[in-house]
Amino acid sequence: MSDKLDANENIINETNPFENHIRLTSKYELNNAVQPLLTDLYQISMAYAYWKNQKNDNAVFDLFFRKNPFQGEYTVFAGLEDCLKYIQNFKFSTSDIDYLRTAMPQYVEDEFFVYLENMNLNDIQIYALREGSLVFPRIPIMRIEGPLPIVQLLETTLLVLVNYASLVTTNASRFRLAAGEFKNLLEFGLRRAQGPDGGLGASKYCYIGGFDGTSNVLAGKLYSIPIRGTHAHSFVSSYNDLSDLHDRTLKSVVSDEMFDLANLSMDYLTQLEKFEFNFSLNEANRGELAAFIGYAIAFPSDFLALVDTYNVLKSGVPNFCAVALALHKVGYRAKGIRLDSGDLAYLSNKVRDFFKKVAKVFQLDFFESLTIVASNDINEDILHSLNMQGHSIDSFGIGTHLVTCQKQPALGCVFKLVEVNGRPCVKLSEDVQKATFPGKKNAYRLYDKEGIPLVDLLTRSDEDEPKVGEAFLCRHPFIETKRAYLSPSKVENLLVPVWINGKLVQENMDSIDGIRERVRKQLNRLRNDHKRMLNPTPYKITVSRTLYDFIHNLWLDYTPIGELK
Amino acid sequence: MSDKLDANENIINETNPFENHIRLTSKYELNNAVQPLLTDLYQISMAYAYWKNQKNDNAVFDLFFRKNPFQGEYTVFAGLEDCLKYIQNFKFSTSDIDYLRTAMPQYVEDEFFVYLENMNLNDIQIYALREGSLVFPRIPIMRIEGPLPIVQLLETTLLVLVNYASLVTTNASRFRLAAGEFKNLLEFGLRRAQGPDGGLGASKYCYIGGFDGTSNVLAGKLYSIPIRGTHAHSFVSSYNDLSDLHDRTLKSVVSDEMFDLANLSMDYLTQLEKFEFNFSLNEANRGELAAFIGYAIAFPSDFLALVDTYNVLKSGVPNFCAVALALHKVGYRAKGIRLDSGDLAYLSNKVRDFFKKVAKVFQLDFFESLTIVASNDINEDILHSLNMQGHSIDSFGIGTHLVTCQKQPALGCVFKLVEVNGRPCVKLSEDVQKATFPGKKNAYRLYDKEGIPLVDLLTRSDEDEPKVGEAFLCRHPFIETKRAYLSPSKVENLLVPVWINGKLVQENMDSIDGIRERVRKQLNRLRNDHKRMLNPTPYKITVSRTLYDFIHNLWLDYTPIGELK
Missing domain, CATH: 3.20.140.10 (nicotinate phosphoribosyltransferase)
Incomplete structure (x- = not known):
């Protein structure tokens, strides 16, 4: 970087x-x-x-x-x-x-x-x-x-x-x-952001806050942030059947052989039906299959399909697996699928089971760990809820609630x-x-010997700063009885x-x-107790003895003695 | 325009x-x-x-x-x-x-x-x-x-x-x-907006939505929207006492006579104290008085003072009235005050009483109707609540909740x-x-003979459009039993x-x-029932008979016969 x-x-x-x-x-x-x-x-x-x-x-x-x-x-x-x-x-x-x-x-x-x-x-x-x-x-x-x-x-x-x-x-x-360190988090919020610049800012600052990438292309260009994305429902519904494919061929990775990806995919779909994956050839939408094939021909190394345009388990996932198997035959590995509606915990587990069964039936281990992306109105609470239920999602595409900060839209x-x-x-x-x-004040962060922050401390700007290894009286700014001597192992001038x-x-x-x-x-x-979801413990903000007296004397000076209202 | x-x-x-x-x-x-x-x-x-x-x-x-x-x-x-x-x-x-x-x-x-x-x-x-x-x-x-x-x-x-x-x-x-037709509504949200452009957009679109002006200067420049504003608390607290005034004089409107606005204001403050306005000379902060005088000298025709830096009724309002009386002596009319904290209904009524008493004591009728602006975290619910309590506010400065749409931050x-x-x-x-x-569809709005919208109607794009005075069958898009013949007095192609x-x-x-x-x-x-705050009646969206059949047949065609899940 x-x-x-x-x-x-x-x-x-x-x-x-x-x-x-x-x-x-x-x-x-x-x-x-x-x-x-x-x-x-x-x-x-x-x-x-x-x-x-x-x-x-x-x-x-x-x-x-x-x-x-x-x-x-x-x-x-x-x-x-x-x-x-x-x-x-x-x-x-x-x-x-x-x-x-x-x-x-x-x-x-x-x-x-x-x-x-x-x-x-x-x-x-x-x-x-x-x-x-x-x-x-x-x-x-x-x-x-x-x-x-x-x-x-x-x-x-x-x-x-x-x-x-x-x-x-x-x-x-x-x-x-909420998602944990190892999940892939993608910001998809541009369309719901509070204006174009709200969208741009969201993409930049969500990356800074810990997201892995964004769908926002301009943010990618401006800030060198990884950009990510696949296709929309409209892509799927724009295809009616296999006759919409103008070019059905894909060249093998290892030889000059050309494969008809449509025929291959139909073959695999027929095989999948026979192996009792609980769908029928009739139920798997042929327009969706055509769209997946078209997308796979364009992006053979990056095939990730949105599977909920018609029906996830009866159509989207069987069609995806058929095309992924066909791609594998040609020498490519599919990436995975995206869910954008329904019960994400339930569906993601069902999809993972489907993938595992394909892995077993076709003896292709990589199918077990294909990526499952989920992206339907996800917020922080839903992430916690999904964790509690158990799910099989690897990657979250998060938009509206993230970028507009629905829980509290202003600081x-x-x-x-x-x-x-x-x-x-x-x-x-x-x-x-x-x-x-x-x-005029200075601000310090005092750390213990493990490098964990103990308190923040405000002093008057002309006071001596707290010193490593020396006890310093830190006072609660409002409650006079709350105070402690702290002897920091590290002092950071903020x-x-x-x-x-x-x-x-x-x-x-x-x-x-x-x-x-x-x-x-x-x-x-x-x-951790400062970071937990429910009733986190406040981190302590303190003031020096000198600043405490200074503030409180001034407040008294400026307050007319009036009613107790 | x-x-x-x-x-x-x-x-x-x-x-x-x-x-x-x-x-x-x-x-x-x-x-x-x-x-x-x-x-x-x-x-x-x-x-x-x-x-x-x-x-x-x-x-x-x-x-x-x-x-x-x-x-x-x-x-x-x-x-x-x-x-x-x-x-x-x-x-x-x-x-x-x-x-x-x-x-x-x-x-x-x-x-x-x-x-x-x-x-x-x-x-x-x-x-x-x-x-x-x-x-x-x-x-x-x-x-x-x-x-x-x-x-x-x-x-x-x-x-x-x-x-x-x-x-x-x-x-x-x-x-x-919520505020009613006759209140002055000002958008003050820039600092809390979701980014610079969120702020600009808010200023433009709040004006379109019915606000009278904005504090956002760039929005004024770009969109020719009225801009409004006075001063902040910092302006008041930056003055310590009357000695901070470098120039205390103001020229009369009607003659060449120069007045010492500070002396005049002190005189009026002393008079106000004597007339039992329930404050003492000691309580009225002298730095605040100096700030008001400084502001009045700069903006003699536009004097509107923020009165809650120290204490509204013991300091801010007496100081404001003293300066407003002094300004009147020189030939200017003050505009009013702004409240930015506390119980706005209670304080605005108290301030109005104060103004009325000044009007009476000094025989200056305009004092009764000086403007009271309020601007402390106001949202739609607070406007309704203020209406129910009764208040004396003429003008609202509204920021955070308006521009970030706190109630629902995304459409x-x-x-x-x-x-x-x-x-x-x-x-x-x-x-x-x-x-x-x-x-592909067309959209119409059908009106009754008073010009009130009855329903919106979607048709297929190749259907005949509904005609004035002719009955047209409008169907609920989902519930088959809900349908009515409507004979519109006006048809708008949306x-x-x-x-x-x-x-x-x-x-x-x-x-x-x-x-x-x-x-x-x-x-x-x-x-009105579509506009009311609590449980408003939904406005009816309907579809033509042709579109209804078309949609429902397609949905059935595309849905696999599966479980009732």
């Missing part, structure tokens, strides 16, 4: 005049929707109010969420590369400025638009978790520092780039946990101001759980620099496969 | 050499992700198998869904313009072909790629519902006819363009029904082959409800030509505002 990336980088170097370029995972540029105007109007209104009041303070914002998605207890952070592409290309175009002049009130001063047009991100500093890291509620995923009006302008775009990427990566990782990342010119900023609101942790003084920090960027591997490793190391 | 569109068209004409161009709603081109490779790999695999077998049959496909979303009984069709832009620009690029050569098996014949590279859509005929029409299960939304391999290649992209557009438009229309449109070379195609599958209606022989049918294209108006009118005409 690293070779491939390097190749792409070279291509970019040739066409990209910027000295400082990101490790793009692709040589093809997308998405042109990601630009400074992809934001909420109020960001620009606020920029004007700040500008008008000459309020160019140094501000620190935290990007974080308050609750893990899917009733789970972990989240995978993804979208960093997309954020940094946006940061790198941040520039209001002339047509943007023209549009804003018409869209904002007429009394907005003209110099403001000059200010916008000249805006750049050279004074912005961004620290972030490495992409693909596990992240937990209230830990800053990104910490962004710089002139208040400018950092404020980044909010919406960063949120839209992080929210869905992290949500769908997390979702994919949960499907992977609630927010972007909160925590410090202005060194002064902590507080937001309380009417809902206590919406209160923010003020002040927030690493990614954009400093207008330059990308290359060494903290990763390839798509590097990110995918980080997800896999970190999930492996996370304790 | 039509003027604006014409202006845009002229701009396109200058740069677009195609004689036949679509009524683009924007002069800015998006989305570059929509291209022939935005498809599932199996479409290209099938194209190869068809090509290899010289199977260039004339095929008819129906695009339809089986179930209305959101437990409702109607769907709004949207996305047609996006589909036709894709159709118009359909062309495999050289880099697409290069990629496919590497991604497909090596034995795929080279001439196939030449075939793909030369492919065009001149032989494709597309009939569709007018965009913004109501549509019901199993009615073909689009009927596409042409060479089998080519039409098959369009499937995934058309589905992704129709599915989310129709889903989110339908969702927005349901929010509109299940499918694309099914129904006819090849005049022969009907059947797909049965293991699930009966997945069976398709074979054959499927109109939109792409014929490589040309767009301009007269069946609509402006974005035309589509929006169609949604509004058609929903108004639909009977």
Whole structure:
């Protein structure tokens, strides 16, 4: 993979005049929707109010969420590369400025638009978790520092780039946990995604979250992800009978002999009927047989047939086996079948029995282990249910529920101001759980001697960091009686620099496969009780003694003594 | 609006050499992700198998869904313009072909790629519902006819363009029904959307579905949709006290007199405290007051303040009223406030009482009807609940649940082959409800004399169409005993030509505002029992006697006589 990336980088170097370029995972540029105007109007209104009041303070914002998605207890952070592409290309175009002049009130001063047009991100500093890291509620995923009006302008775009990427990566990782390490997982969701880009993002981030490939060809082209697919029901129903085959011959793998695949397949179908496979020649649809033969002639080394257009056990599977036996005669091995309806546990077991019987009758061992793909509205719960029932599926094609994150279609990342010119900023609101942790902070992950994460720890940015082998008091952020001394065997500083003084920090960027591997490793190391399906144990988020006192004193200072409502 | 569109068209004409161009709603081109490779790999695999077998049959496909979303009984069709832009620009690029050569098996014949590279859509005929029409299960939304391999290649992209557009438009229309005709509805969902394009699409289609505007600036630029917004909590918390104001003055509307808005506001705050508005000067946060003054100086004619950063009734509203009174002194009228947390019914009523008291005490009637905007995780159910409780909200800012369609994040449109070379195609599958209606069909909507839709009717394409004033036997498609003679006062042929022989049918294209108006009118005409929230009555889909017999005979022909399982 690293070779491939390097190749792409070279291509970019040739066409990209910027000295400082990101490790793009692709040589093809997308998405042109990601630009400074992809934001909420109020960001620009606020920029004007700040500008008008000459309020160019140094501000620190935290990007974080308050609750893990899917009733789970972990989240995978993804979208960093997309954020940094946006940061790198941040520039209001002339047509943007023209549009804003018409869209904002007429009394907005003209110099403001000059200010916008000249805006750049050279004074912005961004620290972030490495992409693909596990992240937990209230830990800053990104910490962004710089002139208040400018950092404020980044909010919406960063949120839209992080929210869905992290949500769908997390979702994919949960499907992977449910399916187990050895099943093949394919993302088939493009047609049901929330728009073209939702589909593209899903394909990329499901791969990062642990899927093996996608049906989405453009995602394959853009991100070098494996693409997979066979044929649809329409392919089968477009054939009426064997006379629809214009060319029925296939050349032997080992000699120049030409075989009539249609005749061979009909012979095997007749044999299968005689061996009591519980179907009759009459029941096996001849259009379906013709379609399978046509497909096998086109893809002799990759024959995988959709078998539920008419009837799986009476038609689809007998027809598939007839063609697979014929292919074998010519020197090719069929791949397997796909089920797209019905009771997947029951049918997959019945199909496996059928395959085993064919293996025995025809003395062809490979038939026993032909691939069975299933793809009918599968979600995480169905994967768990299939595991409990027992099934014979090797590979899952998963679409709608995966890409739209049906269980929870949005992640609630927010972007909160925590410090202005060194002064902590507080937001309380009417809902206590919406209160923010003020002040510029550092974030650490403390590990035990087996390399298992113990807790995450937030400190004030000017505190000493926790040290390996030294006891550090970690406090629950809300409950004063919950606290413990921890002596970590390893301390990880979670927030690493990614954009400093207008330059990308290359060494903290990763390839798509590097990110995918980080997800896999970190999930492996996370304790099982944090990952289980039902009522998982929350992973502990703690604060230092200093930060605890700082936060609670500020909250008290800012709260009017009122009613107990 | 039509003027604006014409202006845009002229701009396109200058740069677009195609004689036949679509009524683009924007002069800015998006989305570059929509291209022939935005498809599932199996479409290209099938194209190869068809090509290899010289199977260039004339095929008819129906695009339809089986179930209305959101437990409702109607769907709004949207996305047609996006589909036709894709159709118009359909062309495999050289880099697409290069990629496919590497991604497909090596034995795929080279001439196939030449075939793909030369492919065009001149032989494709597309009939569709007018965009913004109501549509019901199993009615073909689009009927596409042409060479089998080519039409098959369009499937995934058309589905992704129709599915989310129709889903989110339908969702927005349901929010509109819940909020009532006279509330102001604003879409604020960008940051939680499923990717940048999900956000853009949501903004466009929520407007079409009945929203009044969006916060999404790029959507405003691209689609000429009204954009709206004020400021965030961070704006408030970035101010510490009145000393953060660099310029406190505002010029009078009527004279050259300069006013110190900070002093004026403090004066009014002191007066408010004295008039027993149940807060103390001490409780009203001075940083919040400074922020409001700063914002009012920047936007004196558009002052709308977010009042829940610290405490709505003790700080936010008193501070807002102080600044609004000061603005009035200088000659400006404030707009109102926004609530983003807490019990919205309770708080909005309390705020309204506050405003009414100010109106009375200061003899300023307009204060009574200042705008109250609410925007905290609002969904359709919450709108209904607020209506039942009673509230004083004028305007709703709605994000997450609207744009991600939390109640059901995907619409299940499918694309099914129904006819090849005049022969009907059947797909049965293991699930009966997945069976398709074979054959090329026409679709009609029959109206009563008040212009209310009675039923939708499917016929075979070669049947006579139902006529005004003549009784026509309409049958339930599945239940043989359900049938009725209907004598319509109006008959609408639902499927109109939109792409014929490589040309767009301009007269069946609509402006974005035309589509929006169609949604509004058609929903108004639909009977209330089809629209109600709880257990709505299904709108009747019927088939002609001829089509009924045709379908049922085919289903029987294709079903093996098996077990009753």
